[in-house]
Amino acid sequence: MGFKIAFFDSKPYDMESFDRFNQEYGFELRYFKEKLSDDTVFMAKGYDAVCLFVNDEVTSYVVDQLIAMGVKIIAMRCAGYNNVDLKAAYSRIHVVRVPAYSPYAVAEHALALMMTLNRKIHKAYTRVLDKNFTIQGLMGFDMHGKTVGVIGTGQIGQIMIQILKGLGMRVLAYDAFPRPEMAQNLGFVYVDLDTLYRESDIITLHCPLLPSTEYMINHEAISKMKDGVMIINTSRGKLIDTKALIEGLKSRKVGYAGLDVYEEEGDYFFEDYSTEVLDDDVLARLLTFNNVIVTSHQAFFTREAIDNIARTTLQNIQDFIDDKPLTNEICYRCGQDPSSCQKVKTGKCF
Template structure:
C-alpha cells in the first residue's frame, strides 16, 4: 500500500532527516511549515497520513476534518500526545507516537541545565566576553551529597538518575507506579510528593502531562520546598504554573530554574523572533531573570534523536500500511 504523508511544523533539519530515512520506505511526503490547526487542516485532503509535532492542535474539530478528508493515521513524531483529542480519534483514526527517540539526549540535557545554573556558566560566559573576569556572584555548590527530587521515573528519568547517582547525588523519586527493582539497583528512595518537595535541593520534572499533573508545580507545592531550590523542566510546559514560579523566584524561595519548555511556547519556540518584540509578558519576565535559563524545547535535539524519530515514525506508518500491529499506538 503506497502512502502519501503530510508533514506539519517542519524545519530544514526535519526534512533532511526524514528524506534520508525515507529512502528505505519510498513514501510520498509533503512538507508544510505551519503546525496543524483548524486553519490549515484543509491541506490534508487526499493524503493517507498526517505527521505532527508537539505544538499541533489535534482537537475534536481538527480530528473531524482529518477523518472527513480521508486521513487514516495520525503520526506524532514525539513522545507526548496531550495535544490530541483521543476520544474524538477513537475508532475513527489511528494515532501513533515515538515513545523513546533518545532518552539519553534529554537526560544529558537536563544535567547540563543543572550544572549551568549551579555554576553560573551562562553568566560567566557573558562576563568574560566583555572582559570581566571577576568571580563575585558566580559561586555554586557541590552537587555531591545534595538531594535531587525526580518526579516521574520513565526511561529519561532513569538515565538521569543513574548519572546523578554516579555523582554521589542522593535521589528521591515520585511515581504513581514505583519501580522497586530499579530503586534497589540504584539506591534511590521512592517517596511522597510532599516529602520530595521538602527535602530536595533540585527538582526535575519527567512525568507526562495529564489532568493530575497539570500545574504540579504551583503556589502550594512551592511553599513546601527548600529555600533556594532549583527547578528543572524538560517535560511539558504546563507542569508548572508559570505565574507561581515567577513569584517564587521573586521571593527567592526558588533559587534558579531551567526551562526547556513553556506553557505558551507554541507562539515562539522553533521560530526566529529576534526582530520582533516579545509581547508575552510572562515569557519576557522569565528571559529577564539571570537565574533562569529558557531554551526552545531542544533537549531532544541530537543527530541520533532525529534519526530515531524519523525511523520510528515512518516504521509506524509502514506497519499501518502493511496491516501489522501498531506497537506505538496511543489509545484510551
C-alpha cells in the same frame, strides 16, 4: 500511487532526516511549514497520513476533517500527545507516536541546565567576552552529597537517576507507578511528593502531561519546597504554573529555574522572533531573571534522536499499512501513559 504523508510544522532537519530514511520505504512526502490547526487542516486533503510535532493542534474539529478527507492515521513525530483530542480520535482514527527517541539526550540536557545554573556558566561566558575576569557572584555549590528529587521514573528519569548517582547525589523519586526493584538496583528511594518537595535541593521533572500532573508545580507545591530550591523542567510546559514560579523566584523561595519547555510555547518556540517585541508578558518577565535559563525545547535535539524519530515514525506508518500491531499507538481509554494500556501492548487499540 504511493502512500502519501503530509508533514506539518516542518523544519529543515525534519526534511533531511525523513528524506534519508524514506529511501527504505518509498512513501510520498510533502512538507508544510505551517502548524496543523483548525485553519490549516484543509492542507491535508489528498493525503493518507499526517505527520505532526508537539505544537500542532489536533482538535475534535481537526479529527473530523481529517477523517472526512480520508486521512487514515495521525503519526506524531514526538513523544508528547497533549495537543491531540484523543477522545475525538478514539475508535475513529489511529494515533501513533515516538515514545523514546533518545532518553539520553533529554537527561543530558537537564544535567546541563543544572550545572550551568549552579556554576553560573552563562554569566561567566558573557562576563569574559567583555574582558571581565572577576569571579565575584559566580559561586556555586558542590552537587555531590546534595539531595535531588526526580519526578517520573520512565526511561528518561531512570537515565537521569544514574547520572545523578554518578555525581554522588542522594536521589529521591516519585512516580504514580513505582517500581521497587528498579529503585533497589539503581540506589534511589521512592517517596511521596510532599517528602520530595520538602527534602530536595534540586527537583527535575520527567513525567508526562496528564490531567493529574497539569500544574503540579504550583503555589502550594512551591511553598513546601526548600528555600532556594532549583527546579528543572525538560518535560512539558504545563507541569509548571509559570505565574507561581515567577512569584517563587521573586520571593527567593525558588533559587534557580532551568526550563526547556514553557506552557504557552506554541506561539514562540522553534521560531525566530529576534526582531520583534515579545508580547507574552509572562514569558517576558521570566526572561528578566538572571537565575533562570530558558532553552527553546531543544533537549531532544541530537543527531541520534532525530534519526530515531524519523526511523520510528516511518515504521509506525508501515506497520499500519501492513496491518501489523501498532505498538506505539496512543490509547484514549487508558487515561494515563499509553505504556500501561494492555490493548496497545497486545496489538491494537481498536
